[in-house]
Amino acid sequence: MLGPVPDDLLSIGAVASRAGVSVPAVRYYEERGLITSARDAGGRRRFPRSVLRRLAVIAAGQRIGLSLAEIAGALSSLPSDRAPSTSDWARVGERWQGLLDARLRELQALQSSLTACIGCGCLSLERCGLVNPADEAAAEGPGSRWLRGARRTAASPDG
């Protein structure tokens, strides 16, 4: 913020290949405010190394099933210019663990229903937990919509 920034700044290509995402995706994340960049004299993006961790967090959030907007919310509590401190990280991590827990419980409940249905032959529309969930509003957080798009399409990491 005030000292001379070390010039271990990364180009967008380097960032993309290291993070295992495509270049346009990186630009897209920046456009959406999930990451930021400086520009060099030629107008090219220059990313601090910390962006790699942010991209990892984005990927993890997507695996959990969060939208980019929700991930952006989490990232906004992390410093954009330096590595997160333990407590910075703990805040996000604990929140996400909560979401993860909720998701796990949800799926476990579904699994129980599935097991029960196999047992019962799913012959009862009224009793069956799978057919009659009825408790789908049992989420907790304001942003817990869980399942979201998270397929992987491009960005094959070179290996």
Add this chain to the structure above:
Amino acid sequence: MLGPVPDDLLSIGAVASRAGVSVPAVRYYEERGLITSARDAGGRRRFPRSVLRRLAVIAAGQRIGLSLAEIAGALSSLPSDRAPSTSDWARVGERWQGLLDARLRELQALQSSLTACIGCGCLSLERCGLVNPADEAAAEGPGSRWLRGARRTAASPDG
């Protein structure tokens, strides 16, 4: 198609409201081949009751995180005109339980990474399991892309 069908056939509106989905969604599922319908003299769709179970299966599949195409694959092994037998159902159920298990393990692994990261302050790009998943190809089935869109938008159940 050949015998006198019992007239416990449901209109699309009844199907939609009972299954908790929108009318266009029901039509969409039919268009995608997940369900089928007969037509009455006036050209309206007439659904057998068994469609309700199929819709429940669709909803469950979406919760698991399957695409409609994958769900269609599962449904294609169920009879479209009658309730599934125990073994019909067991086949699908077991397959889905496998997917569910895989998904649960995935999320649990992610949770472990998250926990570890909180502990370590996520200061190591190289060691961190979250930052360095590297084992993302550890899925088993050919169709296990897990997370998919499954947000709920419309179709607010009235009760």
Add this chain to the structure above:
DNA sequence: CCACCTGCTCAAGCTCCCTTGAGGTCAAGC
């Protein structure tokens, strides 16, 4: 008799998360 409700068929639109393409810039290499 006519409004109304339910249903029909397109066709277009929307959200999310990007990808793809067109056309231009800048620095380096032959």
Add this chain to the structure above:
DNA sequence: GCTTGACCTCAAGGGAGCTTGAGCAGGTGG
């Protein structure tokens, strides 16, 4: 000096899963 490669900025496309709207038909009730 010209090509190549990485980068830039729009702008459009794409797929999944629907929703929304336009325009029309048919049965029902007041």
